[in-house]
Amino acid sequence: xxxxxxxxxxxxxxxxxxxxxxxxxxxxxxxxxxxxxxxxxxxxxxxxxxxxxxxxxxxxxxxxxxxxxxxxxxxxxxxxxxxxxxxxxxxxxxxxxxxxxxxxxxxxxxxxxxxxxxxxxxxxxxxxxxxxxxxxxxxxxxxxxxxxxxxxxxxxxxxxxxxxxxxxxxxxxxxxxxxxxxxxxxxxxxxxxxxxxxxxxxxxxxxxxxxxxxxxxxxxxxxxxxxxxxx
Numbered sequence: 134x135x136x137x138x139x140x141x142x143x144x145x146x147x148x149x150x151x152x153x154x155x156x157x158x159x160x161x162x163x164x165x166x167x168x169x170x171x172x173x174x175x176x177x178x179x180x181x182x183x184x185x186x187x188x189x190x191x192x193x194x195x196x197x198x199x200x201x202x203x204x205x206x207x208x209x210x211x212x213x214x215x216x217x218x219x220x221x222x223x224x225x226x227x228x229x230x231x232x233x234x235x236x237x238x239x240x241x242x243x244x245x246x247x248x249x250x251x252x253x254x255x256x257x258x259x260x261x262x263x264x265x266x267x268x269x270x271x272x273x274x275x276x277x278x279x280x281x282x283x284x285x286x287x288x289x290x291x292x293x294x295x296x297x298x299x300x301x302x303x304x305x306x307x308x309x310x311x312x313x314x315x316x317x318x319x320x321x322x323x324x325x326x327x328x329x330x331x332x333x334x335x336x337x338x339x340x341x342x343x344x345x346x347x348x349x350x351x352x353x354x355x356x357x358x359x360x361x362x363x364x
Contacts, residue, residue, distance in 0.1 A: 136209065
């Protein structure tokens with residue numbers, strides 16, 4: 134599972150790294166504690182021009198045919214094994230509405246004796262952007278015409294580093310895999326499914342952090358400061 138993200142990088146760095154063609158930055162504030170139903174930064178590929186564009190979307194996919202927006206509370210993750218068959222996601226999958234969800238990393242919790250949980254911050258070993266495989270969709274309210282564009286983060290079985298914490302992890306895409314994931318036409322189903330695999334453990338790092346990250350209302354750089362595992 135992946136239920137908390139962070140993104141604090143400078144926009145100019147993100148734009149260069151993702152090779153974005155945006156003129157202006159999206160109105161998205163830095164956050165060390167992004168929770169489902171909040172906004173995340175995603176990258177799409179314009180099929181007519183081939184350029185990469187950024188957009189702010191709600192985290193928690195609302196299928197275009199949903200009766201209301203409550204879906205976003207339960208669809209912030211999509212299992213890689215069934216993403217093409219699960220009713221909430223198969224429409225976006227069949228329409229090739231794939232995106233990159235941009236982050237600095239994510240958090241996960243390890244259960245301890247007595248039912249307590251220790252949070253860990255997780256990132257790439259080189260501290261680079263942690264770019265996740267996502268799907269997006271557009272929903273229009275039948276009542277007032279409100280339009281919400283939303284997304285989900287794909288998950289897969291854990292690698293050796295994440296396994297002691299949780300039985301799932303987000304699909305982290307290497308830079309060489311971004312074009313295939315964003316391209317609507319060139320990649321085959323088998324090639325796309327092959328991308329939905331655990332990121333190598335030796336290219337990741339994790340460290341214990343304080344319990345304040347467990348409350349989505351808390352935010353700030355103190356949330357990623359190392360803490361003792363016994364905190």
